[in-house]
Amino acid sequence: xxxxxxxxxxxxxxxxxxxxxxxxxxxxxxxxxxxxxxxxxxxxxxxxxxxxxxxxxxxxxxxxxxxxxxxxxxxxxxxxxxxxxxxxxxxxxxxxxxxxxxxxxxxxxxxxxxxxxxx
Numbered sequence: 431x432x433x434x435x436x437x438x439x440x441x442x443x444x445x446x447x448x449x450x451x452x453x454x455x456x457x458x459x460x461x462x463x464x465x466x467x468x469x470x471x472x473x474x475x476x477x478x479x480x481x482x483x484x485x486x487x488x489x490x491x492x493x494x495x496x497x498x499x500x501x502x503x504x505x506x507x508x509x510x511x512x513x514x515x516x517x518x519x520x521x522x523x524x525x526x527x528x529x530x531x532x533x534x535x536x537x538x539x540x541x542x543x544x545x546x547x548x549x
Contacts, residue, residue: 433489433534442487442532443470445539449530455481459515467511478523482512484547487532487539497531497544505548 433441447457450473458480459472471483486499505527512525529547532539 438489438534439485439487442539443485445532445541446483446485446530447471449541449543450481450483458519462511462515464511464514467507467514469508469511469515472515479526480516480519480521480523481526481528482508482515483528483530484508485530485532487534489534497529497542497547500529500547 443460447460450471451457455473455475457471458474459469462469462472469482470485471481473481473483475481484500484504486497508527512527515521516525526546527548529544531542531544534540
């Protein structure tokens with residue numbers, strides 16, 4: 431299965447949303463933006479946990495694992511957007527920052543989920 435780069439990323443985000451929905455999470459937001467910061471997926475589990483997810487999708491592992499492409503600057507912007515959304519929602523529960531790494535393997539994605547990937 432071949433994807434254009436932007437289509438690959440979108441397909442990875444959809445696969446990640448499906449992955450979390452199957453585990454009982456609810457999608458709060460997709461592509462949440464605050465200024466220059468973006469969070470790919472914001473999910474809620476029950477009433478006590480809000481999860482901010484960075485999705486990294488690659489067509490192969492040729493240049494290394496997808497999860498290693500989350501820079502310190504990206505994490506900083508990610509936290510900024512997360513803080514803004516918490517204020518917007520008046521969120522008082524716990525939060526978690528996850529990374530989901532997807533690598534395209536023939537007809538499906540190989541998904542690796544890194545809970546509490548950074549703070």
